[in-house]
Amino acid sequence: MNILSIDTSTRGCSVAVHTDGQLLASYDLLTERVSSSLLTTLMKNAVEQAGLTLSSLDAVAVAKGPGSYTGLRVSVSTAKGLCYALDKPLIGVETLTAMAAQLTPFYPENFLFCPMIDARRMEVFAAVLDTKLEKVLPTQAVILEADSFAELLQNQPIVFFGDGAAKSRSLLGGHPNAYFPDQLIEPSARNVGTLATEAYVQGRFEDLPSFEPYYLKDFVGK
Incomplete structure (x- = not known):
């Protein structure tokens, strides 16, 4: 199975591609502003680096929060749009769980x-x-x-x-x-993809029309 994973829970963009649980490509870009165009470019690059096409994906996974209101809104809307366009299932992974997996x-x-x-x-x-x-x-x-x-x-x-x-x-x-680890541990799509692989095998998919980010609070700007 081929899974494209996205995480923009905090600052920056993180994108990864896994095949049968094996990491094939990933990009982690730290920036204070996340845009849908930037995220789309990283997704395209990661899929191409993995030797795949968007149509060959079996699912799209996204870190669903909690985190930055703006970042979550961008990643979830991008992931949902891609799933609608490709007719692929969406997998939501909680950001904090993916962080712990590191x-x-x-x-x-x-x-x-x-x-x-x-x-x-x-x-x-x-x-x-x-x-x-x-x-x-x-x-x-x-x-x-x-x-x-x-x-x-x-x-x-x-x-x-x-x-x-x-x-x-x-x-x-x-x-x-x-x-307290000396190194800052940032959310990463690499771990989202690992957990998404398990979810895919178990058939744990989101309801695409109703899926929303897990904001936890009304607004947190980053």
Whole structure:
């Protein structure tokens, strides 16, 4: 199966093409402004680099949020338009789950993962997942305080990452069970594509007419 994946949840554009779960091509472009024309160009380049055509795609996957209102609106509308034009199914992947998938292979099984997307001031969009990408705490808007995640931190180590994690580091960085990667972990279509492959096999597709981004809140500008 050939899957084109898109992620513009935060800043920039990320596009990837997978065949049967194997990554064939990807582009990650960091920019403060995401446009449909820029995204379309990256999609076209990735599909061509993979040696495919748009008509040979079996599905289109998109990171559905939470994240930037503008970015999500651009990627979801682009993905839906492509699915309508090609008569292909759409797969939605939650952004925070895809972010966690970047790190789970590199930590022991007792670790938890808390991807964070900056939502302005001391607020973040966050969830807590285990190494199997099962939710321990659901996706929610969190106003960070000194006792945030205190109960979980008592029992298990947690990796905090994403562009919202810097704000939590100032509050939680001294806790022995709080871990912060040195490198910024950005959302990536590469991981969206990996999870989308599983969804495709299981037949988990979105209802194209009614599908909307998972904004979580009314508006977050980035």
